[in-house]
Amino acid sequence: MKRIILPILCSIFFAVEGHSQLCADSSFHGIYTLADSLIPACEIQLKDGGRFQLLETFRTANNQPHNVLIRYNKHNQLAWQGKLEQSPDMERLAVSRALEHPDGKLIISGFATMKSTRERLFYLAALSEYGQLLWQKTVDFRDIVSVAGNFGHSNKINGPICTGRSDSLIFSFSVEGESTVGDKIAVLCTDQSGNIGWSKTIVVPTVAESWVNLVKARINGNTLWMYGGHTSIDYCPDAAPSLGYINRGKIMALAFDLNTHSITQQRSYCPPITTMMNASGYVPGYQHYGGLTDGSIFGQDVFFLNNGQIAVTCSRLRATSMPERKNWLFSVSYFDEHFNHLKSEMITAGDLLMQSANQSIALDQQGNKHMSFINHHTGMVYYAVCDNNNQFILQKKIKANLTAPLFSQFRYNISKGRFTSFEMFNTVNNATAIDYFEVNPSYADAECFGEDTAFLSIEPGNVSVAELRGNLTTRTSQLQAQQANVQNADVHIDRRVVCTDKNVCDSLRMTFTQPACVTADTFKITAKKNQFCQGSVLFYFDSSAVVYYHQPDDTTLFLKPRAGRFDGAIIAVSSSCPQLRDTITVNFSSLQRELNLGVDRMFCPGDTYRLNAGPQFNYYKWQDDSSDSIFIASEPGKYWVMTTDDCSVYYDTINLYLPNITLHAGVDTSICRLAALRLQATNGFSSYSWTSLLSGETLMGNNITVWPKESGIWVVRANVENCQMRDSMIVTIKQCGNKLYIPTAFTPNNDGLNDRFGAYIDGGLESYRLNIFNRWGELLFSATDSNRVWDGYWKGKLQPAGVYIWHCEYKFAGMSTQTEKGTVSLIR
Structure with a gap:
């Protein structure tokens, strides 16, 4: 008989008291106002649902640049805020990366420009979970010109990669090299206290006035993958019909072995989005703005998806109004874990955003695309979300109070499903207002969060492979680390909530349905919640008391208890509101009826077998349509029976199979009197016995030597599984002489x-x-x-x-x- 054993899915068991609490999923619009002119540098999501933000001043009332640190809780309230005031020997401190350590402290990094030498040094520091400086230092790379402002993410790794300890940190960032040598990338390894284990410089073969821009980095095993862009290859051809247009932006990935300190893989592509520069770097008749030509690739980012793919986004500084070109705003290219290209797509807005606009795009781990646009001429803000199948979930527009040029930063919070969030930085008279939106697509009030619109479309794109000029080389960095003297200081932030659109999740109740049939071995639990409780219901129970359980949807649970009995508590918790829960006690027992024909067995030739289905059922049907509870099998084969009682149908099978081996005692033989006779039957049986029918003598075993005195018959018996088989041979004794x-x-x-x-x-x-x-x-x-x-x-x-x-x-x-x-x- 074949049995299917379902896996036991483990859960924890705990007790709770009460279930009167509630949760609210809110669309939120708030404004945070700070002194000084600020630009966003970095934001990370924290494990408690909050966020940590780094801002840099570019103009202050007292001409003292600093970095602002803000920690928000998961309700967008200020947990703490402060600033880092640079030391007197620094001309500029720019902190642009952050990493949350499992113990709650924050590791931050960036660069410090020194007044005396004008060199940029690498800056590294740690903050407590409340924002206090724990330690800080600067690192001077002696073999490079300066540390650039383009940083890959810092990464925490397990294993003694760096200093022989298991808590290493890896930092990667671009550095400025000599124009005759090329750009460089620095890879620095430290422990959690900033003590340097090693540092390597990767030399990228480039041409004059080229650059390398690291956007993201992550560790896979003992390999550091670095992602970004560069111009260290021949320009990519543009798709414009006019001659001379080129594309200066490339996308790349480098794999760096943390043990051998060597580049093991490198990939480089021309992105699908194109620029409109000519060979001299300008577009004839178009405004040159901020060192970047209208229409050039401006924003590039890298995102890691749950399906293992890597998404690289590119965007333009502004849309183009050239009549022969589409108004492509973004491109998204997807790669596998080794950075092999899978597909690309282009996002266009038609004629809507043809003028100067600030725009951002990001992908969450499910592959949903989040986009925001600020049109400085019209003062309109557009934002949209589409899923990984390019179906739009949300497209909205809202009028913004624009009083100065804006810096737009896009944020998203994947812990709240399809929420999208973004920020606008509005600076007036050395003061910055951060206009923060967090929008639920299902419950966003039009007055607070804008009206629905449709302005985007998506079409296929493609990339082309681009090769580096020459080989990448790695060398040991020459560096010197020293303590830094940056100071903590307080900063004041005003918070004003413009609008909150609450939808309350306040109801969760469970019911136990007693099966109508007394022999049912499974029972059902149903949870009911109101429409504002997003996500599924999590059920908790003693998993050792069940054989298996199944949750077919977000509110239904089926359990099959062991031995047909369950007596205990079951708890339901809302995944979107953990403090909302309900508990019931279930007492369930089932009248156990079992149909069991036994295990498959060997059919011994000449025997019959009695198959018994048991007397506890109302109806029986065997494979030959007979209807008794007992069936006599007289030949080998597969037998089955179906039975029923008042509640259920039962089915079982048994296979009676023939032995796959035949017993042979040997051929009849004649031997001389007093000669030796070897008794050996077919091998492969579990036991043997030989018996002389003349003398009655019985010998155990196989391969036996005897000296018979008279003619007679020898019979062998041998066992295989549950069958005993027999065979015989005739031995004739002949006179052969003295x-x-x-x-x-x-x-x-x-x-x-x-x-x-x-x-x-x-x-x-x-x-x-x-x-x-x-x-x-x-x-x-x-x-x-x-x-x-x-x-x-x-x-x-x-x-x-x-x-x-x-x-x-x-x-x-x-x-x-x-x-x-x-x-x-x-x-x-």
């Missing part, structure tokens, strides 16, 4: 087998004498009659086990006298 045989051992234990010792004669004897001696030469037995044999006794006592010496003198008729001697073993 012959004498004396055995080498005997067992005088009166079991009827080999109890006496003597000579076996075939032929006519004229004279015969057999003498037996012990090892001291004493004569124990003597006979002149060949029919007399020794029973192992001397002077009325059975002799001890051991080796005895015999001497035999005999003469056959017509032949000379023969003498033989040897030894015999007496076995007790």
Whole structure:
């Protein structure tokens, strides 16, 4: 019988008190106002649902640049805020990366420009979870010109990659090299206290006025993958019909082995989005703005998806109004884990955003695309979300109060499903207002969060492979680390909530449905919640009390208890509101009925088998349509039975199969009298016995030697699984002439087998004498009659086990006298 065992899915068991709490999923719009002019540098999501933000000043009232640190809780409230005031020997401190350590502290990194040398040094520091500086230092790379402002993410790794400890940090960032040598990338390894284990410089072969921009980095095993863009290859051709247009932006990935400190893989592509620069770097007739030509690739980012793919986004600084080109705003290219291209797509807005606009795009881990746009001329803000199948979930527009050029930063929070969030930085008179939106697509009020619109479309794109000029090389960095003297200081932030659109999740109740059938082995739990409780219901129970469970949807649970009984608590928790829960106690028992024909077994030829389905059912149907509870199987094959009671249908099968081996005793044979006969049957059976039908003698085992005196039949019996098989062979004894045989051992234990010792004669004897001696030469037995044999006794006592010496003198008729001697073993 084949049985299917379902896996036991483990869960934890705990107790709760009460369930009167509630949760609200809110669309939120708030404004945070700070002194000084600020630009966004970095934001990370924290494990408690909050976020940590780094801002840099670019203009202050007292001409003292600094970095602002803000920590928000998961409700967008300020947890703490502060600033880092640079030391007197610094001209500028720019902190642009952050990493949350499992113990709650924050590792931040960036660069510091020194007043005396104008060099950029690498800056590294740690903050407590409350924003206090724990340690800080600067690192001077002696073999490079300056640290650039383009940083890959810092990464925490497990294993003694760096300093022999298991808590290493890896930092990667671009550095400015000599124009004759090329751009460089620095890879720095430290422990959690900033102590440097090693540092390597990767030299990228480039041409003059080229750059390398690291956007993201992550560690896979012992490999550091670095992602970004560069212009260290020939320009990519543009798709414009006019000659001379080129594309300066490339996308790349480098794999760096953390053990051998070498580049193991490199990939580079021309992105699908194109620029409109000519060979001199400008577009004729178009405004040159901020060092970047209108239409050039401006924004590039890298995102890691749950399906293992890597998404690279590119965007333009502004849309183009060239009539021969589409208004492509973004491109998204997807790669596998080794950065092999999978697909690309282009996002366009038609004629809507043809003028100067600030725009951002990001992908969450499910592959949803989040986009935001700020049109500085019209003051309109557009934002949209589409899923990984390019179906739009949300497209909105809202009028913004724009009083100065904006810096737009896009944020998203994957812990809240399809929420999208973004920020606008509005600076007026050395003061910055951060306009923060967090929008639920399902419950966003139009007055607070804008009206629905449609302005985007998506079409396929493609990339082309681009090769580096020359090989990448790695060398050990020459560096010097020293303590830095940046100071903590307070900063004031005003927070004003413009609008909150709450939808309350406040109801969760469970019900237990008792099965109508007394023999049912599974019961059902149903949870009911109101429409604002997003996500599924999580069920908790004692998993050791069930065989398996199944949750077909977000509110239904089926459990199959062990031995048909369950007596305990089941808890339901809302995944979107963990403090909302309900508890019930279930007492369930099932009348257990089992149909079991037994395990598959061997069918012994000539036998019959009684298959019993049991008397506890109302109806029986066997494979031949017979309807009794018992079936007699007289031949091999597969048998099945279906039974029913008042509640259920039961089904079981059994396979009766023939042995795959046949027993053969051997062919009939003729042998000389006193000759040896070897009894050996077919191998592969579990036990053997041989029986002489003439003498009744039975011997156990296979491959046995006997000396039969008379003709007869030998029968062998052998077992395989539950079957015993038998076969026989006929042995004929023939006269072959004068012959004498004396055995080498005997067992005088009166079991009827080999109890006496003597000579076996075939032929006519004229004279015969057999003498037996012990090892001291004493004569124990003597006979002149060949029919007399020794029973192992001397002077009325059975002799001890051991080796005895015999001497035999005999003469056959017509032949000379023969003498033989040897030894015999007496076995007790």
